[in-house]
Amino acid sequence: MKLSRRNLLATGAAGLALPAAAVLPAAAQEKTARIGVAIPAATHGWTGGLNFHTERTIQSMQAAFPQLEFILTTSGDVQGQVNNVEDLVAQQIDALIILPMESDPLTEPVKAAKDRGIFITAVDRGLAQEGIEDLYVGGNNPQYGVVAGEYFRSKLPNGGKIVVMRGIPTAIDNIRIEAFQKVLDGSGVEILDMQYANWNPDKAFEVMQDYLTRFPQIDGVWAGDDDAALGARAAIEQAERQEGMVLLGGSGMNRVIKMIMDGDTLIDADIFYPPTLIQPAIEVTAMRYATQSPIRGRYVLDSPLIKKENAAEFYFPDSPY
Amino acid sequence: MIKTTLGRAGPLLGLVLLFLAGSLLSPTFLSSENLLNVLTRSAVIGIIAIGATFVITGKGLDLSVGAMAALVAGLSVLAMNAMLPTLGPFLSLVAGLLLALLFGGAAGFVNGGLVVWGKIDAFIVTLGTMGIMRSLITWMSDGGSISLDFALRDVGRPLYYGTVLGVPVPVLIFAVLAIGGEIVMTRLRFGRHVTAIGSNAQVARHSAIRVDRVRLATYVLQGLCVGLATLIYIPRLGAVTPSTGLLWELEAIAAVIIGGTALSGGYGRVWGTVVGVLILGLVANILNLTSLVSPHLNGAFQGVIIVIAVLLQRRRSID
Incomplete structure (x- = not known):
């Protein structure tokens, strides 16, 4: 179990741990696909929510499809994210889900991953060059x-x-x-x-x-x-x-x-400009390997106005953001 | 002689020029509401900068104050929220405030201890603790915010928004601390010892000054100042986020240097730091009150003012 503040408080355990790039434990059984995730670290509210929903989605996907393996990396700056992408590629991932901190500097490293046959899912911000990502999920x-x-x-x-x-x-x-x-x-x-x-x-x-x-x-x-x-x-x-x-x-x-x-x-x-947009990105990418659904293309999520009448639909009391 | 006086008054001159510029550029600049706003929000950095004046005068440096403020504030808020059901809002607030001072003092003790006993350079020690404390607050908040309970907010509100005889509480605390700090620096033995250590630690040691103890005390004092500053910061918005206190260390150090304290130690003045803090606060305020420069250039403008303010007092060291 990964040590986070939530389960630390829940179990009442004491101790210190740094929330560095977390590697989820590999289960004993045969893995059919390895999916790398590179997102910004939780440095302000919105990215805090992003990290929360990413971990939540990965957990539910892994529970549903034990044959999938996820590797989650986070970084607080652009250069760190470039390093993360390179590290993921070195770990022989099949797919890369990336929310680029900046489009331009990450285009080359992601393109290099693509050239090695890795399936690319870009989230929120696109890459500076067209045709690199296989799947795009973004806000509007x-x-x-x-x-x-x-x-x-x-x-x-x-x-x-x-x-x-x-x-x-x-x-x-x-x-x-x-x-x-x-x-x-x-x-x-x-x-x-x-x-x-x-x-x-x-x-x-x-x-x-x-x-x-x-x-x-x-x-x-x-x-x-x-x-x-x-x-x-x-x-x-x-x-x-x-x-x-x-x-x-x-x-x-x-x-x-x-x-x-x-x-x-x-x-x-x-x-609404939700950190939850990482959810469909992870889910659709996972489906490609779990149920062999060959989906490519662009998903653009709406940014509707939230009023009192529809607010409950967008309310996540447990999220940090 | 005249030149020396001018050099000493350098930062004050800068402040006067800023006042002139502000009143010419904006009709509302000199309103008491605006000036009280600037004074009140400058109090948080100001209190931290007074602690930094002692650390820097003693030839030390503390880069961790911003992260420390965020961590101390986060821990205090969590503690107050936890105590609320048993102690009630008022007692929880008092206990939380005492805890903030305790946490700040403890963090300062760790910094000072590593510098004095660990014999590690202050720059490296506080760079390390800055990273540790910033990560801890990010982790504790899960990247989101740690919010003060609403029952506590009502009780704590006067700490930032309250006034005594028309003077906002934070300004009062800042003023008392500044006057106390100036007296300690110039009139009391502790201040003289800090100055002596900063100018030459060897000589100070031979003069029977307990160098390690005094140096450690400056870091503990800095931690206590950070604790005091968070007491004002918490009730302002009632929430602590991982971006709380970001770059405060640079603002505090800049204020100290603008005020005429030597970055190489051995010479410090608290009143100068107060002027430095006000200069930084007023520059930001004037930029917000006018459309003088594109907001993209705000940083450049602030940089120019800082350099000019220091140039004005450089004459002192040349003489």
Whole structure:
């Protein structure tokens, strides 16, 4: 059994262990396929959820199909992930499921794996060159921005002034913001300013405090992410500017979804951009070897708006995110 | 003589220039609400930086403070949540606060012990403990967040948001610590010993200063400061994440150096550190209040200000 905080607390055992790249134990029986998984380490909320759902899915797949072997690796930076991919290839994997930390630097190592006949599943971010991955499972980043934009259009039908917090400067952030701005064009909803809050609650708190000082009238805030939205919320409460304020985050953190279910006064919606997108990627890849289903192609998962009515469907109380 | 005075006042001059720039660029900059916001949020880094002033003056270095703050905060939150059903919110909070100081002091003792008795370079020791503590908090939170129970949040809220006679509580704590720190550094024996060790440990040893003990004490003091800082940090958002305290060590060290303390040890001043912290806080604030530069260039702007602030006081060492 792999040592994680959960089963450590559950069994009441004491001791220390580092959550390094975990290798699942090989069972005694014959293995027919070996599947390598390379994902980012749990360094912030969303990746924490990603790790949780990855481990959960691998466990259920392994229970259902004991002939499959999974090797899970995590890394906190791009170079570490390149090393992980190379290590996996050296372990004679049949398939590689990868969520690239950055598309460009990982394209070459993944291509090298492909050239050795390894089946490639890319998740969330694609690779910089087309035709490398056999299977792609991703979220819909333009839709993420569109849904956010439409939310503010419907909340502020007569126009209004909003501020925007961007994430970590990445291609994903650019795509979302571009789509968001396009939807708001001509709607009367004016963007006062945008600053990077790095999807981080502390940074968002400070940025929001300064926005509240700078602009006497703010009708809405798009924090871009739920971690950031919670930071912004604390600043809004401190300044007692909740009245008539619309606050939206995004990506479906369980604490925020619970707030929506309970009818929070400030946050009444969320945009789904789930760390659960790793689930279909692992499952479809596993099916290829377990039941010989020859599936290739692209799966693009929707980013719907989460409201009070449908929130329960997206709620994972046990997930860290 | 005049030049020396100017050099000593360098960081203060930088602060005044920033105030001028801020008030010219933004009509709301000088509002009491804005200035109190900046002061209050600077208190967390400020308290840590006061501890760092002593460590650096004694020719040491502590890179682990950011990770330590995250780990101490995480452990305290878990402890408070666990005590809540038996002790009730108020007592749990008090116990949690004491535990935060204890955890911080203990972590500082480990750092100091490895430096003093293990004879390992402080840079390596604290680089190692930084990695260990950062991993531990990531592991404890499963990469997500560790949240304070809502019953505790209501009780703890005044620690960040409360005011005494109009002064926010964090600012009050920061001010008391800064004044105390300045007195210890310049008037008390401990401060003189730290300075002596930083300028020449051999000479200090021959002067019957217990070098190891004083050096260890600076790291424990740093740990206690981190513990104190988390007391303010926790009630702000009520949650600790693996990104809590990321790069705080660099902010704290930058504040200390901007304030005129020598990175090579042997000369330290706490009031300078306070000015350094305020300079860093005000730069970020002014950038948020104006659309002066593209947000992509914020980091460059901050870098330029830091270098200029240090340049202003370099004259001192040339004289």
